[in-house]
Amino acid sequence: MEIKVIPAKPEQLKKKPADESKLGFGDIFTDHMFLMDYEKGKGWMNPRIEPYKNLSLDPAAMVLHYGQEVFEGLKAYRGKDGSLYLFRPRDNFVRMNRSALRVCMPEVDPDFGMAALKKLILLDKDWIPKSKGTSLYIRPTMIAVEPHLGVRPARTYLFYIIIGPVGAYYKEGLNPVKIYVEDQYVRAALGGLGEAKTVANYAASLLAAEEAKEKGFTQVLWLDAKERKFVEEVGTMNMFFVIGDEVITAPLTGSILPGITRDSVIRIVRKWGKKMSERSLSIDEVIEAARRGTLKEAFGTGTAAVISPVGQITYKGSDYTVAGGKMGDLSLNLYNEIVAIQYGEKEDPYGWREEIR
Numbered sequence: 232m233e234i235k236v237i238p239a240k241p242e243q244l245k246k247k248p249a250d251e252s253k254l255g256f257g258d259i260f261t262d263h264m265f266l267m268d269y270e271k272g273k274g275w276m277n278p279r280i281e282p283y284k285n286l287s288l289d290p291a292a293m294v295l296h297y298g299q300e301v302f303e304g305l306k307a308y309r310g311k312d313g314s315l316y317l318f319r320p321r322d323n324f325v326r327m328n329r330s331a332l333r334v335c336m337p338e339v340d341p342d343f344g345m346a347a348l349k350k351l352i353l354l355d356k357d358w359i360p361k362s363k364g365t366s367l368y369i370r371p372t373m374i375a376v377e378p379h380l381g382v383r384p385a386r387t388y389l390f391y392i393i394i395g396p397v398g399a400y401y402k403e404g405l406n407p408v409k410i411y412v413e414d415q416y417v418r419a420a421l422g423g424l425g426e427a428k429t430v431a432n433y434a435a436s437l438l439a440a441e442e443a444k445e446k447g448f449t450q451v452l453w454l455d456a457k458e459r460k461f462v463e464e465v466g467t468m469n470m471f472f473v474i475g476d477e478v479i480t481a482p483l484t485g486s487i488l489p490g491i492t493r494d495s496v497i498r499i500v501r502k503w504g505k506k507m508s509e510r511s512l513s514i515d516e517v518i519e520a521a522r523r524g525t526l527k528e529a530f531g532t533g534t535a536a537v538i539s540p541v542g543q544i545t546y547k548g549s550d551y552t553v554a555g556g557k558m559g560d561l562s563l564n565l566y567n568e569i570v571a572i573q574y575g576e577k578e579d580p581y582g583w584r585e586e587i588r
């Protein structure tokens with residue numbers, strides 16, 4: 232399929248942010264977006280890059296009523312020499328297809344998706360910020376657009392990609408966060424949608440996160456839905472604990488999102504010769520380790536922050552300090568390793584970095 236490009240007219244071009252140090256996250260988008268349409272029986276058609284603009288949807292569009300939507304999140308990075316890189320982009324497109332199947336949506340050919348993405352990025356490459364830690368956030372999204380009320384999979388879909396410059400996640404160093412162990416609300420149950428990047432999971436998480444924020448916490452740590460016993464994820468990040476010399480993360484049983492950063496961390500930790508376990512870990516084991524002083528580190532992993540160290544865990548009204556409230560060595564080493572690969576500052580023995588040209 233040929234991607235048609237309708238470039239923005241000079242008067243449609245937006246003002247780029249003047250001060251990169253003030254870039255936030257998720258509010259600024261570039262001049263263009265990629266779109267394509269799907270019809271059952273015909274497949275994907277009409278791939279195009281157009282000026283960024285509002286979508287026009289029928290108020291009965293099925294996404295608005297039954298939540299058929301999947302999305303992805305990845306970044307493009309500008310190296311010191313100006314080279315542009317993506318980090319494991321194919322994995323995002325493959326994961327989007329897995330999410331799509333779970334909510335009865337069509338797949339997008341990962342090669343085509345990546346070609347479309349690269350074309351869009353190159354067209355808007357002047358929007359990619361230059362300072363350290365900044366990047367271009369990429370949001371591939373698919374929605375059901377068929378106007379119809381009645382619960383069944385839609386027959387028509389829209390896939391689009393929007394991109395926008397984002398600031399350095401850590402402005403004053405990697406400050407450890409306080410997390411609240413959520414033992415009432417749940418995010419996802421086994422057999423549910425937890426492993427899909429689809430809207431319902433995020434709506435389900437909002438109230439717990441708001442209540443935790445009111446109490447002064449940055450995020451909630453989710454426990455399993457059945458017993459409220461095993462640790463799963465924190466906010467929109469996968470979670471790792473270092474107990475003694477074992478690095479532990481929850482296994483991919485179906486209720487947690489298979490993070491690409493999670494997978495990268497697992498592979499690096501193994502390569503570094505450390506004991507890396509994907510196993511069920513009860514909150515009791517974490518608290519017991521914290522009491523005994525064997526809980527060395529705890530951190531979340533995700534595309535936005537890469538590594539987010541945890542300095543305090545609060546469970547059933549008691550606070551437990553982790554790593555003296557500071558960032559642990561493993562957290563810092565992992566952060567430096569992954570960021571160096573992403574920005575092209577280091578050799579990439581894993582083949583994760585992909586140059587865009």
Ligand SMILES: *Cc1c(COP(=O)(O)O)cnc(C)c1O
Binds near residue numbers: 489493532535
């Ligand atoms: C996106 C996401 C993650 C992290 O995935 P990455 O691929 O590492 O960015 C973890 N948990 C949830 C719930 C997510 O939505």
